[in-house]
Amino acid sequence: MTVTIKRIRPVLISVFFFAILNALSPLSVAAEDPPDAKTITGAGEHFSWVILDELKPDLERKYGRIIKLFGKESMLGAGCGKGIKKAKENGPGHETFGFVCCPLSPEEVQKEGLTAHPLAQEALLILVNKSNPVEDIPIEKVRAIFRGEITNWKEVGGEDKPIVVVLRPHCPDRPGHWKTIVPALDQFRKDRLDVKSEAEVVQRVSDFAEGVGNIGATWIFSSDEKVKVVKVSGLAPTAENLKSGKYPFTQELSIVTHGEISGDLAGIIKDVQTSKAFKEVGKKYELVPRN
Structure with a gap:
């Protein structure tokens, strides 16, 4: 038990550090020009x-x-x-x-x-860090990870490392989106890292080798982002799998x-x-x- 605590503590300290930075960072939206009739x-x-x-x-x-x-x-x-x-x-x-x-x-x-x-x-992609050897996670185990019932990557075929859940909990009163993974915000893992945008989801999963998150399929990945998309129950997030209803994580x-x-x-x-x-x-x- 002591070994587990020692292993998890540095990750949780890092999560706390990034959460503080996220809370303190000033947000400013690009200035818009005055209205133009054209x-x-x-x-x-x-x-x-x-x-x-x-x-x-x-x-x-x-x-x-x-x-x-x-x-x-x-x-x-x-x-x-x-x-x-x-x-x-x-x-x-x-x-x-x-x-x-x-x-x-x-x-x-x-x-x-x-x-x-x-x-x-649009499919919701399940992201992990590129260094993570996991390539495929069963659908119910994805849900269990986000609920906090599975907390170590070894439980889904990965290394013996704690899982860091990254979540953008937007639009909690509207249906769809992350609710296709876990239906209510209070059912998600409590010691997760909440962020304000999909860009931050990608950044934090890049930051943490133990990270996991979700974003929409229209994301344009850059070469410096250390993330990859995993399959769920052998299913890739394709239009064909969305049409058939086989791929479960989606948004409108x-x-x-x-x-x-x-x-x-x-x-x-x-x-x-x-x-x-x-x-x-x-x-x-x-x-x-x-x-």
Whole structure:
């Protein structure tokens, strides 16, 4: 027992250190320029920037509008709440829309005056550090890890090392997303490392050889990120496995708007939902289009 405590203590001290840094780090969102009648602004979940950035040049040419996207700076925690806030800024001469990765309840839609425009189903990737020899974890053992019932990698075929759970507990009152892993926040492991964005999930799993976390499949990995995606029960996070219902960890991607929207914005959203270009981007990230 003493050996176990000695082994875990340095990891927990590191987790505590990073948690303090995370709490103290000032968050600042990139400054937005004053409204421009020709500009349509979108903000929200990171996937929005990834998907629309690839479609933006063609959409701008087709509609003669400037599309300004915020989301790349997801390290700052710009998520579903930012997307809804941005959508609600929509008005004459200042057109806006937002992006969310959680289904909105009918009550929230009605209360906030929102319209949800479904885009795609996205896999949640289970990430571990590249140095971790584990390549595949049974679905129920993934859930047991996040609940804190499995706390050592040797229990899933890895080395005798404590597991560090990294979680971005966003949108706790909305369905989907991390709730497809564990359905309620109070059921997750208590001594986990909470972060504010997917970028921080990737960073912390890179920091800790013992780390595990989850992010959406639209993440663009860089060569300096020391993470890898593991299979669950032999299943890769592919569109085929999402369609069949075999891959269990998913989230729903949507555009949200508020009030009446212009013909241009309506056309842009329809093109994003149904265009061949969007379907090609979907293939790249193993998305399942909803239209």
